[in-house]
Amino acid sequence: MKINGVNGAKLNPYQNQIQKQEQAKSTQQKQDQIEISNAAKQLQEGKGIAQARKEKVEHLKQQVQNNEYDVNPQKTAEKMIDFWTNKRV
Template structure:
């Protein structure tokens, strides 16, 4: 006489219910959607601020490389005091 073990791993009576729950969960969730307006696309295309900032950075780099860049200690100290006392302009 052959006795089969009770712990049969191929038999899961709850498998059908688990699968149903997952199907309902996946079907019920709406998909995220992102739409960018034409005006926003135009604003992204106009990078005049980025270009102006890059020009300023390039100019400062040239000054530093040439040794012409001078730091104003008074202005630096004022900005530090403003920052640490929360007096932002």
């Protein structure tokens, strides 16, 4: 009686199928890409907004220092009431 050794290639009959599936996945995978427009890049940098805000703050500081800043109590009260009653404008 002759007994042949176990053939390593046929040890797991599903191995070939698994390898084929892995190869198919690796060839089909695509990389995600993103493109950001120039306008979006400028918005992300926020230089224009920051500059305008800085100028406004400086203007208000000068008005306060020169005693030229006038507070409108009616408008302030309205804004406070809107805030506390959740009427965001």
